Amino acid sequence: MRNRPTTRPVRRRSAASRAVLPLLGTLLVSITVLATAGCGTDTDNRSLTVYSGRSEKLVGPIFEEFEAVTGVDLQVRYGSSNDLALALSAEGDKTRADVFLSRSPGPAGYLDDLGMLAPIDAAVLDRVDPDDRSPDGTWVGFAGRARVLVYNIDEVPVAELPASVFDLTGPGYRDMVAIPGSNSSFQDWFTVFRLRNGDGVATKWLDDMVANGARFYPKNRAIVEAVGRGEIRFGLVNHYYNHQEVAANGDAQRSANHGFAEGDDGGLMIIATAAILEQSDDKKTANQLLAHLLSNSQQRYLTDTVFEYPLAIGVEAA
Numbered sequence: 001m002r003n004r005p006t007t008r009p010v011r012r013r014s015a016a017s018r019a020v021l022p023l024l025g026t027l028l029v030s031i032t033v034l035a036t037a038g039c040g041t042d043t044d045n046r047s048l049t050v051y052s053g054r055s056e057k058l059v060g061p062i063f064e065e066f067e068a069v070t071g072v073d074l075q076v077r078y079g080s081s082n083d084l085a086l087a088l089s090a091e092g093d094k095t096r097a098d099v100f101l102s103r104s105p106g107p108a109g110y111l112d113d114l115g116m117l118a119p120i121d122a123a124v125l126d127r128v129d130p131d132d133r134s135p136d137g138t139w140v141g142f143a144g145r146a147r148v149l150v151y152n153i154d155e156v157p158v159a160e161l162p163a164s165v166f167d168l169t170g171p172g173y174r175d176m177v178a179i180p181g182s183n184s185s186f187q188d189w190f191t192v193f194r195l196r197n198g199d200g201v202a203t204k205w206l207d208d209m210v211a212n213g214a215r216f217y218p219k220n221r222a223i224v225e226a227v228g229r230g231e232i233r234f235g236l237v238n239h240y241y242n243h244q245e246v247a248a249n250g251d252a253q254r255s256a257n258h259g260f261a262e263g264d265d266g267g268l269m270i271i272a273t274a275a276i277l278e279q280s281d282d283k284k285t286a287n288q289l290l291a292h293l294l295s296n297s298q299q300r301y302l303t304d305t306v307f308e309y310p311l312a313i314g315v316e317a318a
Helices: 015-019 023-038 056-070 081-094 105-113 165-169 184-197 199-211 220-228 239-252 283-293 296-304
Strands: 047-052 073-078 099-102 139-152 177-179 234-238 255-258 268-276
Touching: 047 056, 047 081, 047 283, 056 073, 056 283, 056 296, 081 099, 081 105, 099 105, 099 283, 105 139, 105 268, 139 184, 139 220, 139 239, 139 283, 139 296, 165 199, 165 234, 177 220, 184 199, 184 268, 220 234, 220 239, 220 255, 234 239, 239 255, 268 283
Parallel strands: 047 073, 047 099, 177 234
Antiparallel strands: 099 268, 139 234, 139 255, 139 268
């Protein structure tokens, strides 16, 4: 399954572009999300089937709010984004799925290449920057996770933090860096890293990391915990895990995030995507669900509670 190079370096948007949400956009989203709430007969007995590659812990509250607002019943199947995309391809035109959520653009791009995705309404697509949706309008991003280097604040001076992910192969970082080698988010990042730099460069970087004593952990959170207790000095993780640990443990959490230099591939942001299946017989309601994901309230939930980056225009990061 190929991952399209839509994952990108974290960029700093101007205050003007993100501080003000145009009034027309606000009205369009409000009408789209809430229209069914005022017309009970439109949503009586309606249901959508959602295949979600984002976990129930992350997106379950968003689905519950949508059901409460619209009266639409959501039947959700959770699983790995790759596994769900493969299941959808096997089901083909017999699938009962209406909406597919993926942790990254790759699985959605795979289904798009098979012709299984429907165009998304313009009002939904316009909620995000063009960089955060597919060129043909068949998937849209709704949250971002940046790759960062987490470090132990008691053992690592800020002046010694690296500018590039390539620096980590040097002798100054021998036996000091943790990698979640089997984790899906690391694999998403490495796929795009390979596409941007070529197989030779990417493979050499990974081989050099292994030769330099990089330690492998199964999950991002395990790395953040290990760094916090001084078991290892550095780790490559998604940004929000350290935010969550600091929120839970306060000053007892002895770790912090470091962002690589602007444009460095170590700081790529992976966007979670939403798409509508071509076989859906209720694309109108499916678009309402996508609009709900991109509504101000749900973007604030993803930002303030989950600590991901919002993608809707006008919603500021925490």
